[in-house]
Amino acid sequence: MKSNKYFTKELLVEANNAAIREKRNQTIKEEIIETLDDDMLFPICHFFYHAKNEIRVMVVLDYQGTWGLLDMSMLRYESLPTSILNDDGSVTLEDEESYNSRRPYPNTREWQESFVLKPVRRQKSFRDDVLKAYNNQCAVCSINNTKVLRAAHIWPVSYGGTDEIQNGICLCVTHEVAYDSGLFSITPEGDVILNTRDDLKIEYLKIRYPDNLQERPSISNLLKRNEFFSNK
Incomplete structure (x- = not known):
């Protein structure tokens, strides 16, 4: 089930x-x-x-x-x-x-929640480190404008993921949203797998790796992420 x-x-x-x-x-x-x-x-x-x-x-x-x-x-x-x-x-x-019965206010149709925008952990440092490792270019397309580049976590921080470079991939905004939404996945071998028929403008069948071997994506985190999405 x-x-x-x-x-x-x-x-x-x-x-x-x-x-x-x-x-x-x-x-x-x-x-x-x-x-x-x-x-x-x-x-x-x-x-x-x-x-x-x-x-x-x-x-x-x-x-x-x-x-x-x-x-x-x-x-x-x-x-x-x-x-x-x-x-x-x-x-x-x-x-x-x-x-x-699981609603916090069962007899009320709506409720108000506070939402505080603030940095979480080492986000700026993590982004800077990941973008530098990928030479300021999206790992799956040719976009290299730092204003629209993001450091996407492979294994989410909320699940215990770290802010180490090996747990990040440099992606443009469009591909970050698509990756976080499970519209494409990345195998431990670096292959890009589309999970949708939509045109995501992905230019590479394999991700562009960092030049430094020590900064390449964690194989174990890629495996965990792919298993997580395959069960959803």
Whole structure:
């Protein structure tokens, strides 16, 4: 059996309104949500941790596979309903009473959370070190403008990942989001594997490695990450 979190439209509107109200980084355009089917369920196909107690989810919005990114607290994520894919292919949905019991304020439709923007650990130093190791160029494309380059953690900090160079890969903003969303993966051998039919503008079938062998991505962290996403 495999479990998966999902939104009803009511819960999606609530979570998106909260993200807008709390000034979180990723929200879905309200006009898009307004057009969604009231009776449809919206599964979370991928998620990743990007700050302390923060999670970013990738939500499927229609039958064509259109998706949106939404930031929320771990508390809000854990309160969402869960679906179970049974061995016979059927799906069991959690009943409303069950998932409402996990809400911090069961008798209130919405709640306010504080959201503090602040550096986490050694983020600037980590970014500087990783960009330098990759000669200020995205590992999967030719972009070399430092204003749009990021140091993507292979194994998330919230799961115990470190800020060592070997736990980072230099990616442009577009490819960082795609990598963190599981739209492509990187094997321990450095092969770039697409997990979507979307054109991600990836130029290399293998990542560009740092010149220094000691600064190349950790094989064990790549294995852990790929196993993590394969179970989602």
